[in-house]
Amino acid sequence: MASKFLHIRTPATSANMGSGFDCLGIALNLYNELSVTPSESNKIRIQGEGSAELSTDDENLIFQSAKRFFETIGRPVQKMNIDCINRIPLARGLGSSGAATLGGLIAANVMEGNPLANQELLQLAVQIEGYPDNVTAGLLGGCQIAIQSGQGPEVITSEVLIEGNPSVVIFVPESQMPTEHARAILPREVDREDAIFNLGRVALLINSLRTGKWQDLKTAMEDRLHQPYRTQLLPGLNSLIASSTDAGAVGAFLSGAGSTVTAIAIDNERQIAQNMQRSAKEEGLVGTTQILAIDKIGTQVTER
Incomplete structure (x- = not known):
């Protein structure tokens, strides 16, 4: 295991931007934070948004995403102790599920010594989410174009460098x-x-x-x-x-x-x-x- 303690901060995202349906998104300075340590069993505590709604057992999307990671690399599933501070509202179009997906994948990847590069993590995140716009902006920041290759699971991204500071x-x-x-x-x-x-x-x-x-x-x-x-x-x-x-x-x-x-x-x-x-x-x-x-x-x- 590469680390005893992880802190992961993932931004909210605002996708589509009108005409860019399912292929364009921006990251915002509103964050969910995870504190992660290895554990003998999965435990999660949630403060803030969704604290009364989100699952706190193995069905939580963070744990499910981590499990998907371990299955993908063919390694035993490692358990985690997670403290969440959630500032991204649920089901409001601000990428809360994308943030959870990225948090679980990245936590698992770091615990295993980072065997997957960002591009591979992004492909996994898109498979879990079903579309690429939120998770791409959430992982990479800024304004991102994201499309899925018609030839397979590959996700192609390109940053839109925004003039000025709107x-x-x-x-x-x-x-x-x-x-x-x-x-x-x-x-x-x-x-x-x-x-x-x-x-x-x-x-x-x-x-x-x-x-x-x-x-x-x-x-x-x-x-x-x-x-x-x-x-x-x-x-x-x-x-x-x-x-x-x-x-x-x-x-x-x-x-x-x-x-x-x-x-x-x-x-x-x-x-x-x-x-x-x-x-x-x-x-x-x-x-x-x-x-x-x-x-x-x-x-x-x-x-x-």
Whole structure:
């Protein structure tokens, strides 16, 4: 065993970014933290988000992800004693399950002396999660393009280097939107016109982020593949997006599968947050706003 104590910090993520459905995400400076030591049996204590909801036995996603790692490398499953401080809300489209998956995989990898490289861990994480956007941004930080190769399990990633230092304003409703529900309402097929609509806008989105052409971002974050359908689960979505851009946000979108709404800001962050809170109240939504930064590091591990 390579270490007696591990501290793992994994960021929240905001995926899709409007037009980049299932292939684009950013990491945020809101973190879940794990303190991990070897143990004769699996034990987990949870503080913060999900403390009353999450499993504390072997079915916990952190333990399940670690088990998947050991099975993959053909080694006996090692048990862990884990203390969690969770700041990422559950089922709000901020990558809480991705953070748990990464935490379990990375803890197991370090305990075994790091036999798998980041790319191999990422492939495992995508197999567990089912899609690459959240776990890629959570592992690597920054803004990441992530796609799965059509030839196998390989995950291809590319960082989008964002011009300047924009802020991120999020409105987090009290109501959850479980990913399985938010994906189940999507059609299995899309019109060619809608596909073209999104293809052009995701190209514009990446270029806008890289060059700082913020005037294009509002249009670039428009979507026809997932957000229109998910308004069934979050009727106030369009009003929240409009309220943020009316107050000066350069673009806004449904974060992941929801229910969080994310706005990108160059300035006026407090006004944007206030406008979103006001709009939510008008729509009968209860929730909170936070002003965050983009995390540029990704998951961090400390050993001692």
